[in-house]
Amino acid sequence: MSATSTVIHFVLNAEPVSVEVETNETLLEVVRDRYALVGCRESCGQGLCGCCTLIVDGQSVSGCLYPAPFADGAEVMTVEHLDASGTLDPIQEAFIQCGAFQCGFCTSGFILMSRELLDRNPDPSEDEIRNALSGNLCRCGAYPEIIKAVQLAATLRRATLEEVH
Numbered sequence: 001m002s003a004t005s006t007v008i009h010f011v012l013n014a015e016p017v018s019v020e021v022e023t024n025e026t027l028l029e030v031v032r033d034r035y036a037l038v039g040c041r042e043s044c045g046q047g048l049c050g051c052c053t054l055i056v057d058g059q060s061v062s063g064c065l066y067p068a069p070f071a072d073g074a075e076v077m078t079v080e081h082l083d084a085s086g087t088l089d090p091i092q093e094a095f096i097q098c099g100a101f102q103c104g105f106c107t108s109g110f111i112l113m114s115r116e117l118l119d120r121n122p123d124p125s126e127d128e129i130r131n132a133l134s135g136n137l138c139r140c141g142a143y144p145e146i147i148k149a150v151q152l153a154a155t156l157r158r159a160t161l162e163e164v165h
């Protein structure tokens with residue numbers, strides 16, 4: 001270990017991991033370069049577009065700005081976790097059904113941001129969806145379909161919960 005590195009221990013997509021990181025490394029770099037979790041992407045690199053969204057301890061963060069050492073002890077989720085069981089998450093299903101993407105570059109960021117929203121607010125209004133996704137940019141302009149997808153995802157998730165109870 002060098003003077004500019006440190007070992008962090010955290011939970012990545014439900015698996016405990018330990019990794020040596022440079023103190024100036026970002027969490028985005030760690031998940032992409034060390035764990036090949038490439039669903040999160042770097043675009044602006046300045047916290048302005050949401051393409052690099054990750055969930056850390058239930059909160060969305062810009063992976064391009066989040067210092068990797070800060071993840072020590074945290075629970076980190078990437079988009080790959082959503083269908084790790086082999087079944088698409090209702091949010092992924094809804095994005096496909098609604099055609100809520102064109103090139104797809106922004107999609108994992110929108111999906112994780114939607115996940116954070118629906119976890120804390122299972123029945124959001126259209127304004128609440130727009131507000132929650134306002135930090136995510138889609139250069140293809142798929143916004144109307146994305147809003148519909150989040151509304152459908154909310155319906156699918158509530159239906160799943162009702163089946164369970």
Ligand code: FES
Pocket residue numbers: 041042043044045046047048049050051052053062063064065
């Ligand atoms: S790449 Fe991180 S917010 Fe744009």
Ligand code: FES
Pocket residue numbers: 100101102103104105106107137138139140141142
């Ligand atoms: S689908 Fe292309 S940037 Fe959003």
